[in-house]
Amino acid sequence: MTLGLHLAVLAVLAALQLVLPPFHHGMVARVMVLAAYAIGYNLLLGYTGLMSLGHAIFFAAGMYGTGLTVHHGGFGVAAALVVGLAAALAVGAVVGVMTVRTAGPAFLIVTMMLAQAFYLATLHFNELTLGDQGFILPALEVTLAGRAFALADPAVKYNVALVVFGACLLASLGLVRSPVGRVLVALRENEERTRLLGYHTGRYRVLAVALSGLVSGLAGATYTLLFSYVGSTFAGVLYSIYPLLWTLLGGAGTTLGPLVGTLLMTYAIDVTSGITDAYLVIVGAALVLTILWAPAGVVGGLRARWARWLP
Amino acid sequence: MPVTLGPHLLLALLEGVVGALVLALTALGLSLVFGVMRIVNVAHGAFFMLGAVVTWYVSSATGSFLLALVAAPLAVGGIAVVADRLVLRRIGYEPESTIVATIGLLYILEQLVLMTYGPYARPVAAPIYFRIDFGWFGYSGYKLVVAAAAAFLLVAAWLALSRTTLGLYLRATQQDREIAQAFAVPVGRVYSLAFGVGGGLAALAGALIVPVQQAHYLMGLDALLLSFVVVILGGLGSLTGTVVAALVVGLADGAVSVLFSPTLAKIVATLLVGVVLAVRGRGLFGEELA
Numbered sequence: 001m002t003l004g005l006h007l008a009v010l011a012v013l014a015a016l017q018l019v020l021p022p023f024h025h026g027m028v029a030r031v032m033v034l035a036a037y038a039i040g041y042n043l044l045l046g047y048t049g050l051m052s053l054g055h056a057i058f059f060a061a062g063m064y065g066t067g068l069t070v071h072h073g074g075f076g077v078a079a080a081l082v083v084g085l086a087a088a089l090a091v092g093a094v095v096g097v098m099t100v101r102t103a104g105p106a107f108l109i110v111t112m113m114l115a116q117a118f119y120l121a122t123l124h125f126n127e128l129t130l131g132d133q134g135f136i137l138p139a140l141e142v143t144l145a146g147r148a149f150a151l152a153d154p155a156v157k158y159n160v161a162l163v164v165f166g167a168c169l170l171a172s173l174g175l176v177r178s179p180v181g182r183v184l185v186a187l188r189e190n191e192e193r194t195r196l197l198g199y200h201t202g203r204y205r206v207l208a209v210a211l212s213g214l215v216s217g218l219a220g221a222t223y224t225l226l227f228s229y230v231g232s233t234f235a236g237v238l239y240s241i242y243p244l245l246w247t248l249l250g251g252a253g254t255t256l257g258p259l260v261g262t263l264l265m266t267y268a269i270d271v272t273s274g275i276t277d278a279y280l281v282i283v284g285a286a287l288v289l290t291i292l293w294a295p296a297g298v299v300g301g302l303r304a305r306w307a308r309w310l311p
Numbered sequence: 312m313p314v315t316l317g318p319h320l321l322l323a324l325l326e327g328v329v330g331a332l333v334l335a336l337t338a339l340g341l342s343l344v345f346g347v348m349r350i351v352n353v354a355h356g357a358f359f360m361l362g363a364v365v366t367w368y369v370s371s372a373t374g375s376f377l378l379a380l381v382a383a384p385l386a387v388g389g390i391a392v393v394a395d396r397l398v399l400r401r402i403g404y405e406p407e408s409t410i411v412a413t414i415g416l417l418y419i420l421e422q423l424v425l426m427t428y429g430p431y432a433r434p435v436a437a438p439i440y441f442r443i444d445f446g447w448f449g450y451s452g453y454k455l456v457v458a459a460a461a462a463f464l465l466v467a468a469w470l471a472l473s474r475t476t477l478g479l480y481l482r483a484t485q486q487d488r489e490i491a492q493a494f495a496v497p498v499g500r501v502y503s504l505a506f507g508v509g510g511g512l513a514a515l516a517g518a519l520i521v522p523v524q525q526a527h528y529l530m531g532l533d534a535l536l537l538s539f540v541v542v543i544l545g546g547l548g549s550l551t552g553t554v555v556a557a558l559v560v561g562l563a564d565g566a567v568s569v570l571f572s573p574t575l576a577k578i579v580a581t582l583l584v585g586v587v588l589a590v591r592g593r594g595l596f597g598e599e600l601a
Contacts, residue, residue: 051407051410053410053414098585098586098589101589102588102589104406104407105351105406105407105410106588108351108407108410109351109539109543109584109588110585110588110589112539113536113540113581113582113584113585113588114581114582114585116536116577116581117578117581117582117585120574120577120578120581121578123574124572124574124575124578237532241414241418244411244414248411276426277425277426277430278422278423278425278426279422280421280422281418281419281422281423281426283415283418284414284415284417284418284420284421284422285415285418285419286415287411287412287414287415287418288398288412288415288416288419289415290411291402291408291411291412292398292401292402292412295408
């Protein structure tokens with residue numbers, strides 16, 4: 001039933017591209033990539049119980065790893081993607097090891113500080129990264145079964161986003177239902193007791209941070225390949241707060257929550273930005289309202305009321 | 312090189328001292344809120360920024376900087392108390408929910424300022440203007456007045472905490488909330504007071520710095536990060552530690568900024584704090600953050 005539901009969601013997303021008008025077609029493609037980022041965040045917040053305020057470091061590691069190798073090294077899509085993923089995984093492992101002894105707000109502040117240092121570094125080394133201004137990637141294509149697909153083509157963009165999102169969604173579902181996922185949930189519920197049961201809680205925590213970093217980095221790398229831009233904005237505080245908001249709004253600790261939260265929030269921001277320049281006020285309002293009245297999020301609320309079986 | 316190093320060092324020292332004292336005032340607010348309420352207030356930088364913006368409004372409307380200096384902390388403290396009652400109290404000061412709520416508050420305040428005040432960086436004329444000639448360069452006298460005012464306010468805050476009944480309530484709540492309540496300390500009101508005073512201190516620092524830095528809706532982020540750095544290095548919940556750390560960090564920041572680059576100074580500071588907190592959950596001194 002659960003696997004069926006997730007496949008049905010992916011099928012709906014796949015079918016949507018046939019009916020969506022061009023603007024929404026592009027929006028949903030973007031939402032799917034960002035939702036993959038939120039899935040990475042949710043692995044940590046929702047299933048391991050660690051609230052990070054520095055996930056932009058992973059997203060940006062994927063983005064810069066991929067973007068810089070394309071820009072300076074002339075790498076192809078596949079090779080650049082591998083570099084991006086390796087960078088994100090490495091950063092994830094380092095952050096995981098560094099934060100292994102911190103809990104609660106301390107974890108949050110350490111991740112925030114590390115991400116801020118990374119962000120400042122992207123500004124400081126601006127001969128390499130072009131800092132704030134960033135750089136635009138050349139037109140890229142992927143070759144599949146002898147045919148070349150240009151990533152700039154909207155249909156290709158949508159389907160690459162769908163494949164990446166689908167892979168992250170199914171992988172997260174697989175992970176949380178696996179024995180490893182159960183241990184992570186045990187960590188969330190009670191780290192001390194999990195340790196007493198004989199699990200190496202430290203190792204599982206490092207693993208959780210590294211995996212979360214890897215998924216977030218995959219989203220960052222995909223984002224840069226599809227939307228051809230690399231810039232330090234994506235390493236900034238806002239891009240650490242977004243996945244927190246998307247995950248909380250959709251429902252932390254639910255596999256479908258990240259998609260729901262990202263979809264709702266991306267459209268809410270789009271509508272608000274048509275009304276005022278200060279559209280980020282909606283981010284603040286959504287954070288406060290969610291934490292006050294819907295701490296379980298949309299999918300979490302549905303699960304509590306009607307569908308206990310939702311993963 | 313040795314010929315020019317002297318003036319550079321003197322400038323770095325001056326900038327460092329001024330920055331350090333203002334930082335100490337800002338961070339003291341954050342430290343007080345953490346100590347008494349056991350919460351991390353991410354909106355602290357927004358209070359700092361609001362202080363600067365209110366100062367701009369009041370001093371351009373009335374022409375009096377001194378009036379603005381009184382109005383800013385009162386207005387911002389009031390906003391903080393309202394936020395405490397409307398939001399933080401309702402979520403029971405649960406640490407992670409509080410952080411999420413204060414991030415939300417940060418964006419609401421920042422964007423409301425953007426809507427009303429606009430995206431400009433606007434200066435306020437310094438109430439006193441004179442230059443002190445150091446031979447190699449002239450230095451703004453107002454900056455030294457700011458340093459002196461910040462130092463005075465720090466002493467005043469220390470006296471208020473150690474010599475008044477309200478200060479006693481604050482310290483009692485910090486040490487043990489339940490015992491304090493058993494001794495009829497109105498803990499709920501003390502929380503609101505701490506949040507208000509914390510916001511007010513940040514606003515005061517923001518107000519003092521406007522003539523030097525200009526008021527801008529994004530100025531809060533740096534103040535927030537540096538305050539975090541200071542509060543963590545100085546030890547969570549230790550007010551003396553906060554002030555000492557602010558002096559060290561402020562001086563180091565001034566020196567690295569003048570001699571190398573401001574961005575590099577911030578990279579070093581943030582990495583340092585990340586590492587310190589990762590190795591020792593309680594900061595260099597003080598209590599465990601959990």
